[in-house]
Amino acid sequence: MSSSSAIFLIILGIVVAQRAGNIVRQVSKGILPNDAIGTILTFSLVKLMPMMLSLAIFLAVLLTLTRWHKDSEMVIWMTAGLSLRQWVVPILRFIFPIVLIISLLSLFVMPWATEKADSYREQLKKRDELSSISPGAFKESSNGERIYFIESFDKLGYEVKNIFVQSRQNGKTGIITANRGSRYKAENGDNFLVMQHGRRYEIIPNTLDVSTTEFERYDIRVETKENTPEASTSQAKSTLALMAGAALADQAELHWRVAIPISTIIMVLLAIPLSFVDPRAGRSLNIMFAILIFIIYNNVLSIFQAWITQGKISAWVGLWPVHVCFILLGWYLYHRRKYLKPLIPEMFKRKAKKGHP
Structure with missing residues (x-):
């Protein structure tokens, strides 16, 4: 828990610095008033909270198990006759309350923050x-x-x-x-x-x-600005409204909100086989490979969400093909670790070593 809290605070600091810099830039150009920085920054952090928690818990599990591999503690685990799959239950117990929080944030708090942020921006446009x-x-x-x-x-x-x-x-x-x-x-x-x-x-x-x-x-x-109110976006609608809506954008947004906690569980389970490192080699390559998979997973989810909005994919299919593909990837990685095969082919490791003196 201490590792995940520390990682979350680091991610939070990075996001705050990035978002605050963007908002201050808009204030300097006169797009936003000075007194709007704190409010807009708070709403932005609430909207990004599910993704930050998801990334934090994934990195916490990954780095903890990687350190155990590096310190040969996992060798003792294997020698005692325990398999890698026996890590699944205790890790699921550990992440259950966090996934529950992510689900509540994704389904209820995130749309509320989006709606409040849009409403606040509309009020700013009407100011003198x-x-x-x-x-x-x-x-x-x-x-x-x-x-x-x-x-x-x-x-x-x-x-x-x-x-x-x-x-x-x-x-x-x-x-x-x-x-x-x-x-x-x-x-x-x-x-x-x-x-x-x-x-x-x-x-x-x-x-x-x-x-x-x-x-x-x-x-x-x-002069006071007169602006026509903009229509509510799918991101600002409540989850119940999305379930009752028939628009493709509403269905795509609903799939995205459900996908955040599901992808968190899948990525944390993927972190178990991805944490393996060769004690004779560095652990940075495996960590970079794991983060790359996390980025690809979320980007593919975003692409499928856009395809649902455009009508290229049925709303009944949704984002489930992406989840199934990464579940199969997890099964493949567990299979390779069962037979003690490296997750990253040796030729890639040799190429990576050639780049270092």
């Missing part, structure tokens, strides 16, 4: 233009008539400092600068940016006419 401005970056309005620049925010974004606004109206270009400002909402629901102690320059294009006006207070109405 100032909500997506990053301090120190220029931001163009949705209609292209204004360009904003704000040096810094205070008090949760309702007070701003060093403001620059360029607008175009009636064939004239206006530039407004102010030392500070604030935001407020009128009784009718309109949002305004109040600028204090600043100047307004009005320029007529292709002329030298420039008029300057100093002001104590200047109010600018901030």
Whole structure:
């Protein structure tokens, strides 16, 4: 359990760094507001939690048994008259609660997180233009008539400092600068940016006419985005709704959710024969081979899911051919280990050794 917890924390750290970097990149470009980072990151982690747990438990079993092979403890196990298949029952007992958690996350929590994330993104799209401005970056309005620049925010974004606004109206270009400002909402629901102690320059294009006006207070109405609500995706629908739905996309998504815990069980059982290493050789080749099988398994599942959505495969067939193929692969690997045959042919090992001094 300690090994699986440590591996899960490592995977979680990698995913958090990758997802956080992507979200921060969107914030820097003005696609997302600053205060949305934590919420979107949390929903993303919840959606990826079943796959992270699946990978963590697979690597935990694989690395533990690989270490036992390397330390010749498995030799003692075999000498005592015990076969490799007798590892199946204790490992299934160990992974049962984790697979149960993965099933609950995949069938119920993951669609809930997807629906909440989509709903939150829709709310962000309806927020006013100032909500997506990053301090120190220029931001163009949705209609292209204004360009904003704000040096810094205070008090949760309702007070701003060093403001620059360029607008175009009636064939004239206006530039407004102010030392500070604030935001407020009128009784009718309109949002305004109040600028204090600043100047307004009005320029007529292709002329030298420039008029300057100093002001104590200047109010600018901030446009609120109007977006038509998007239709709910299959990923955001509940499992019960998918079972009642007749669309191919719904059936494909249902097969995918069921496939996550099933693939976890199959891959953990595959980790038993894949963990064998030759004590005279390094164990990195077997680990790379096992991870490659895990990646291929999940990618083939994704391909079959897309084929179901496109109608190339019947929904009654689903993803079961993929599971059956990897079950047969597991039987083949157990058969080779029964007769003490290497899982990776010797010619591949010789080629791998040639690449090292």
